[in-house]
Amino acid sequence: MFPPPGLLDVSQYIETSSGGDEAWLAFTSKKLYTNAFIVSPGPPRKILLGYKKRGFGANLYNGFGGKVEDGETPAQAALRELKEECGIEAPLNHCGTLLFVSKGGPEWAFQIEIYRADAYSGTLIETDEMRPEWFSAVDTQSQEVAEKPNTTLAPIPYDSMWLDDVHWMPLLLSNRHFVGRADFDTDASGKYKMLKWWFGIPST
Numbered sequence: 001m002f003p004p005p006g007l008l009d010v011s012q013y014i015e016t017s018s019g020g021d022e023a024w025l026a027f028t029s030k031k032l033y034t035n036a037f038i039v040s041p042g043p044p045r046k047i048l049l050g051y052k053k054r055g056f057g058a059n060l061y062n063g064f065g066g067k068v069e070d071g072e073t074p075a076q077a078a079l080r081e082l083k084e085e086c087g088i089e090a091p092l093n094h095c096g097t098l099l100f101v102s103k104g105g106p107e108w109a110f111q112i113e114i115y116r117a118d119a120y121s122g123t124l125i126e127t128d129e130m131r132p133e134w135f136s137a138v139d140t141q142s143q144e145v146a147e148k149p150n151t152t153l154a155p156i157p158y159d160s161m162w163l164d165d166v167h168w169m170p171l172l173l174s175n176r177h178f179v180g181r182a183d184f185d186t187d188a189s190g191k192y193k194m195l196k197w198w199f200g201i202p203s204t
């Protein structure tokens with residue numbers, strides 16, 4: 001499948017997954033958001049997710065993030081949201097850009113800048129918006145599993161995450177830079193389904 005419109009420089013990326021038969025949805029503009037993840041090298045290697053308690057994406061696990069406010073860079077917004085939503089600071093590095101468009105939703109697209117850090121400082125807290133929780137990020141093929149197979153941490157709860165996450169989370173965990181787009185529709189009960197998607201990593 002050809003890379004999707006709306007993302008910069010996708011010609012320099014190679015596809016890692018794609019699907020859906022429909023045409024890409026049109027959108028008028030983009031709104032910038034952030035999403036930040038802590039991946040602690042361990043052992044056991046683990047990833048910090050937040051259970052969203054209210055608002056958009058409520059009852060799903062996600063990274064910590066939100067809207068980029070006027071006058072902020074995405075990097076500044078990512079640090080602010082991480083502190084606001086779970087009380088910590090971290091040396092975040094940019095690792096991906098995602099675009100989401102929703103049929104029957106807003107005319108604009110979500111552009112989400114994804115950040116990752118291997119360490120953090122401060123004390124994790126539950127807030128009105130997010131309940132932080134660690135999940136296992138152990139690569140099942142790794143030496144760590146051969147040496148010490150047991151971890152009490154649950155696996156990443158993809159069944160309780162946005163449908164796109166399973167396509168790019170492995171790229172984030174393997175420290176690859178990535179871009180991607182997913183177009184969504186909702187059924188009569190308001191449940192989201194992915195109409196079309198494309199994810200990729202740099203070709204060099």
Ligand SMILES: COc1nc(N)nc2c1ncn2[C@H]1C[C@H](O)[C@@H](COP(=O)(O)OP(=O)(O)OP(=O)(O)O)O1
Binds near residue numbers: 034056163
């Ligand atoms: C549709 O697919 C999505 N997948 C993933 N993984 N994450 C998504 C998707 N759509 C939106 N998001 C992310 C982007 C942000 O990190 C949050 C939404 O931010 P929120 O609405 O909570 O923004 P705030 O600025 O915190 O809003 P309020 O302060 O007004 O609550 O979800």
